[in-house]
Structures are given as C-alpha cells and as structure tokens.
Amino acid sequence: QAKARGRNGYSFYTPSMTGEGVERLRLETFLRRSIEKDEIFLNYQPQVEIDTGRLIGVEALVRWNHPELGLIPPIRFIPLAEDTGFINQLGKWVLEEACRQMVRWQQAGLHVPKMAVNLSAKQFERGSIVNMVADILRETGLEPDRLQLEVTESVIMNTGDAMVFINDLHSIGVGLAIDDFGTGYSSLAYLKQLPVQTLKIDRSFIKDISTDVNDEAIAIAIIQLGKSMNLSVIAEGVETEEQAAFLLRHGCRLAQGYFYSKPVAAQDLLTRWHQP
Ligand code: C2E
Ligand code: MG
Ligand code: MG
Numbered sequence: 001q002a003k004a005r006g007r008n009g010y011s012f013y014t015p016s017m018t019g020e021g022v023e024r025l026r027l028e029t030f031l032r033r034s035i036e037k038d039e040i041f042l043n044y045q046p047q048v049e050i051d052t053g054r055l056i057g058v059e060a061l062v063r064w065n066h067p068e069l070g071l072i073p074p075i076r077f078i079p080l081a082e083d084t085g086f087i088n089q090l091g092k093w094v095l096e097e098a099c100r101q102m103v104r105w106q107q108a109g110l111h112v113p114k115m116a117v118n119l120s121a122k123q124f125e126r127g128s129i130v131n132m133v134a135d136i137l138r139e140t141g142l143e144p145d146r147l148q149l150e151v152t153e154s155v156i157m158n159t160g161d162a163m164v165f166i167n168d169l170h171s172i173g174v175g176l177a178i179d180d181f182g183t184g185y186s187s188l189a190y191l192k193q194l195p196v197q198t199l200k201i202d203r204s205f206i207k208d209i210s211t212d213v214n215d216e217a218i219a220i221a222i223i224q225l226g227k228s229m230n231l232s233v234i235a236e237g238v239e240t241e242e243q244a245a246f247l248l249r250h251g252c253r254l255a256q257g258y259f260y261s262k263p264v265a266a267q268d269l270l271t272r273w274h275q276p
C-alpha cells in the first residue's frame with residue numbers, strides 16, 4: 001500500500017491510521033465548517049410537571065445535519081468537538097441561539113419558564129465562560145434566572161477550577177443542574193458546597209424503574225437526597241406512564257422524556273404549548 005509522503009518525509013497516512021481514523025479526520029474537517037454552513041441547529045425537549053403536565057422548561061439539544069452524511073448524533077460529534085477545541089465555538093453558538101430562542105418564543109406569546117443548556121468540561125478549561133454567559137445574557141436580554149446550565153458530575157470533579165466558575169455563574173444569577181446524576185464518579189460533599197438547584201436523575205435508572213429493585217432504590221435515594229438538600233429533582237428519559245406514576249408516588253414532581261415529548265424544533269414547541 002502506497003504511503004503519501006509530505007515534503008518533509010512525514011507520512012500523512014501512517015500504518016496505524018485505520019479507516020476509523022480517516023473517518024474521524026473527515027468528520028473533524030466537516031465539523032469545523034458546520035456553523036458557518038448553517039448545518040448546526042437546536043432541538044428543544046420539554047420539561048414538565050408530572051401531575052399537571054405544565055411546561056416548566058426546555059433543554060436545548062444540539063443537532064448537526066450534514067448534506068452528505070445526514071443527521072449526526074451529538075454523541076458522535078461532541079467528543080470530537082471537545083478534542084479539537086471546536087467546542088468553544090460550538091458551545092457559544094448553542095448558548096446564543098438558545099437564549100435568542102427564549103426571546104423569540106416570548107415575542108410569539110409563549111412563555112417558557114426556563115432554558116437548560118449543556119456545558120462540557122472543555123468549556124470550563126478555557127476560563128472565560130462566565131464573561132461569555134454574561135455577554136450573551138446582556139445581548140439577548142434574557143433574565144439570568146431563566147437560564148440553567150447543565151454539567152455532569154465528572155465536569156465538577158475533574159475540572160480544576162470548575163468550582164470557581166460555577167460560583168461565578170451563580171453570582172450572575174444563572175442556575176445550575178447536575179446532569180446524568182448518579183452515573184459519574186463523584187463525592188456527595190461537593191453538593192453541599194455548590195450553588196446547585198437541580199439534580200437530573202440519569203435515564204439509565206429510570207428505564208427499568210418499576211422492575212429493577214436496584215434502579216428503584218437509586219432513584220428513590222436521589223429523590224430523597226434532593227428533598228433533604230432542598231434541590232429540585234427531575235427525571236430524565238421518562239418513556240411510560242408507569243414510570244411517571246412511580247416517580248410521582250415517590251415524590252419526584254418533574255420529568256423529561258419521550259412520554260411527554262421528544263426533542264422538537266422551536267416552531268413545533270410553539271404549536272404544541274402555545275395557549276391563545
Ligand atoms: P443529555 O444532556 O443527558 O440529554 C438527554 C439525552 O437523552 C438527549 O439525547 C435526549 O434526546 C435523550 N432523551 C430524552 N428523553 C429520552 C427518552 O425518553 N428516551 C431516550 N431513549 N432518550 C431520551 P441527545 O440529544 O442525543 O444528546 C445526547 C447528549 O449529548 C446529551 O445528553 C448531552 O450530554 C450531549 N449534548 C447535546 N447537546 C449538547 C450541547 O449543546 N452541548 C454539549 N456540551 N453537549 C450536548
Ligand atoms: Mg443535559
Ligand atoms: Mg442527561
């Protein structure tokens with residue numbers, strides 16, 4: 001197999017570069033131009049109060065539609081964006097678009113109480129996250145307490161200055177949720193120190209909640225923890241009425257999942273939730 005050698009004698013295609021590596025490079029190249037090419041957009045998944053069905057907020061979920069490759073799921077491109085540093089540009093775009101959308105819905109007559117936006121660890125490493133969030137809130141005019149940032153336990157535990165940034169974000173009035181709660185490596189001690197408002201019970205515990213005694217025990221423990229620490233608890237990945245009923249019975253009032261709605265386009269949310 002012929003090796004392509006550069007002028008310096010470095011080979012572009014090393015023997016270890018598998019098909020997977022090539023594919024990754026191709027994705028990386030495409031990803032870098034995805035924003036300017038208008039291929040990135042957001043879907044929004046409703047978060048509801050279980051007993052009333054009332055909309056309490058939405059979570060922004062990023063989507064990438066490439067003209068040749070089709071719709072690429074975030075689990076495939078977020079890690080890539082993190083490795084290449086593109087996540088900073090992407091994360092900023094997501095935050096801006098999500099905040100702008102809140103204002104658009106408001107102007108169209110739909111009040112969405114809260115917008116949740118995911119942050120990745122790499123966005124904290126850059127350091128200027130607090131200024132970025134403050135700038136976007138100022139530019140869009142969205143009230144800080146209507147924005148909730150979601151981070152995972154590992155972001156908090158493994159990011160050197162995460163505590164500092166999170167306290168700074170709190171000081172400008174932005175909310176914080178711990179995403180995928182219960183799946184990460186974490187110490188409960190940090191919960192006491194952090195200005196967190198919300199725990200999101202990971203979907204993996206909800207899936208078999210009424211049949212698997214371990215999942216049931218974990219979910220109940222998280223609900224109790226939230227209650228005793230005065231945090232709101234929201235269940236992720238609720239797909240059935242039974243799961244919703246179980247949660248309500250055990251004191252979890254908030255949910256998000258396919259049972260209520262899949263992530264949808266901004267316009268669809270307006271159509272479904274707008275009350276004339
Ligand atoms: P996440 O933040 O935990 O988001 C929840 C994921 O669960 C979403 O997948 C959502 O579509 C899916 N989901 C919600 N309800 C159900 C359900 O009832 N059943 C099932 N099977 N799935 C459900 P999605 O959109 O593919 O996102 C996957 C992950 O990618 C997110 O997990 C988040 O970690 C990451 N992500 C998405 N958007 C962003 C973003 O803008 N920035 C960053 N840094 N990460 C993002
Ligand atoms: Mg999330
Ligand atoms: Mg989650």
Ligand code: MG
Nearest residue numbers: 152179180202
């Ligand atoms: Mg996740």
